[in-house]
Amino acid sequence: MVRIFWTKMTLSTSFSIRDFFRSFIHWREWLWAIKWHCMALTFDMFCVSLFSPGVILYMYNGTYVNVFGYDLNRDWYIAIYNTFFFVGDSASRKIWYHIDVIHPFLFLILSAFGATIGLLGIPEIAPLCGFLVAYANGSIYVQATKVIDTVDDRYNLVSLSTWLFVGDIGSVIGSNLISYLY
Numbered sequence: 001m002v003r004i005f006w007t008k009m010t011l012s013t014s015f016s017i018r019d020f021f022r023s024f025i026h027w028r029e030w031l032w033a034i035k036w037h038c039m040a041l042t043f044d045m046f047c048v049s050l051f052s053p054g055v056i057l058y059m060y061n062g063t064y065v066n067v068f069g070y071d072l073n074r075d076w077y078i079a080i081y082n083t084f085f086f087v088g089d090s091a092s093r094k095i096w097y098h099i100d101v102i103h104p105f106l107f108l109i110l111s112a113f114g115a116t117i118g119l120l121g122i123p124e125i126a127p128l129c130g131f132l133v134a135y136a137n138g139s140i141y142v143q144a145t146k147v148i149d150t151v152d153d154r155y156n157l158v159s160l161s162t163w164l165f166v167g168d169i170g171s172v173i174g175s176n177l178i179s180y181l182y
Contacts, residue, residue: 023158030155034163037144040104041167044140047111049174051118051133053081055181056126065123077123084127088134096139101146110136119181 023030057078064071114132117125144163151159 019154020158020161023155026155030151030159031162033147033151034144034159037104037140037147038163038166040108040140041144041163042170043108044111044137044170045167046170046174047115047133048137049171050178050181051115051129052085053078053130054174055178056081056118056130058178059118059121060123060126067123081127081130085130085134088131089138092135092138093142096142097146101143104140104143107136107139107143110139 060074060077063074065074065077066072067077110132114129114136117132118129120126145160148156148160148163
């Protein structure tokens with residue numbers, strides 16, 4: 001028995017690659033529970049890879065960024081942007097952990113709105129882009145893991161792995177589009 005964050009957890013040491021791959025045969029038992037979360041994570045990771053800080057680094061690539069008529073050192077500007085990103089992700093995970101699961105596509109509205117703000121190229125509101133994209137990311141993560149926890153224990157690992165793998169498809173696409181967007 002191990003105590004992590006004041007929660008008792010029993011750690012299992014049995015893991016079989018064979019069982020992991022056998023779980024794919026029973027995809028009907030677990031895939032339907034996570035299908036919307038897989039699709040949502042794909043678009044979410046697309047936005048995260050584009051704006052964490054991604055394309056923002058190229059949009060504001062001078063030595064200074066003009067914010068409200070003042071020249072702010074670019075490094076400080078990126079630090080402020082990243083702080084907004086951190087706060088958005090952290091706050092959403094804390095908030096949505098204690099709220100019932102809702103459809104994950106609702107969080108994609110925040111991602112789309114944040115991406116739009118980021119692509120406008122207005123430095124005064126660009127940190128809001130980071131906050132919104134990160135807030136959606138944290139919300140989708142915490143809600144999806146709550147759903148995956150309801151999947152039969154035999155398929156928990158394969159459902160989590162599939163969810164993360166499908167999400168990485170969006171991340172790879174977003175990362176490859178950075179050079180085209182700036």
